Amino acid sequence: MGLQNRIVHALWIGLFLTSIGCRSTPAVSAGPEPEGLGYGAPGAGHEIVICGERFSVGAPVVLWSDVDGYNAYSTDRHFIDKPKPKNSPEPGTLRYDPGRVSRDGNRTQLVEAGSRNVAQLGDIVDQFVLHYDVCGASQSCFKVLHDHRGLSVHFMLDVDGTLYQTMDLREQGWHATKANTRSVGVEIAHIGGRGKRDLAQMESWYVRDAEGLRIQFPKWLGDGGVRTPGFIGRPLRDFRVEGRVQGEKRYMYDYTPEQYETLVRLSATLCQVFPRMEADAPRDASGVVANRVLGDAEFAAFGGILGHYHVQRNKVDPGVAFDWEPFLGRVRDRIRAYPVR
Numbered sequence: 001m002g003l004q005n006r007i008v009h010a011l012w013i014g015l016f017l018t019s020i021g022c023r024s025t026p027a028v029s030a031g032p033e034p035e036g037l038g039y040g041a042p043g044a045g046h047e048i049v050i051c052g053e054r055f056s057v058g059a060p061v062v063l064w065s066d067v068d069g070y071n072a073y074s075t076d077r078h079f080i081d082k083p084k085p086k087n088s089p090e091p092g093t094l095r096y097d098p099g100r101v102s103r104d105g106n107r108t109q110l111v112e113a114g115s116r117n118v119a120q121l122g123d124i125v126d127q128f129v130l131h132y133d134v135c136g137a138s139q140s141c142f143k144v145l146h147d148h149r150g151l152s153v154h155f156m157l158d159v160d161g162t163l164y165q166t167m168d169l170r171e172q173g174w175h176a177t178k179a180n181t182r183s184v185g186v187e188i189a190h191i192g193g194r195g196k197r198d199l200a201q202m203e204s205w206y207v208r209d210a211e212g213l214r215i216q217f218p219k220w221l222g223d224g225g226v227r228t229p230g231f232i233g234r235p236l237r238d239f240r241v242e243g244r245v246q247g248e249k250r251y252m253y254d255y256t257p258e259q260y261e262t263l264v265r266l267s268a269t270l271c272q273v274f275p276r277m278e279a280d281a282p283r284d285a286s287g288v289v290a291n292r293v294l295g296d297a298e299f300a301a302f303g304g305i306l307g308h309y310h311v312q313r314n315k316v317d318p319g320v321a322f323d324w325e326p327f328l329g330r331v332r333d334r335i336r337a338y339p340v341r
């Protein structure tokens, strides 16, 4: 081992010991970012909130408490200027469980409402559930989820890479049935995938210009509330992806590079704050990421990053275009490069 290697080796050991020794202290990124963010609208923060503490993700974050944020704590509609949609919750209705609650009939409080104990939350939370919103933009996602359906999810990830946090991660979101107690959820803005007979509406969301494929919102959506002025969203891969999920053939366009970048950074932070959350997805015996719902025992044993379709048989999100292996590789690289102290 040369001198330079030995110094690097010693630094790594030091970093490792530091990361063990300081588990209970407020976490910050290990150091300055080597490059500017390069995306996201000016004015966004870069920290998420867990049990009242701020944790760096190094990506543009808008909190529920920010002026242009989306607040899942609100017991009324966000877009109150519009007529009340049929079957939407009455004013005063909660859309989440404060703290973490067991899903048996007893509804045992596993993490207290208002808890400031990140370590205790880490004993309960070990899954990060990825969804696509079928709305195409986070603004309309919140309208559907919060205003119309009376549901909640911790994060929404818009096409420009802006991450909206709608409530503290200590709260139990209503987004993935049996995974709610033990999970954090994100709705990624995307029109979603379709089966062969159902492609026309999906195709109407994409056009090709001189630079390649890009997302084109329908006219009624306007700019979709996307924070980056004039943002043009392009699928990371410039073609329609085919694949199978839950045993059926599906077609879908990829997520934007800005969405992958933010999701990598967010996942790297979550996997370090929650020690039982592995930077990995459920895999079949052959080693490939499973493209089907998990059995009860598999689901119970799995702590890590998973799709909604791994949780429920009737779901197919985040879809066949979500590129698991490069994503997971980048999450692991990010964890190595920026250990949360």
Ligand SMILES: [Zn+2]
Pocket: 130, 131, 132, 308, 315, 317
């Ligand atoms: Zn979903």
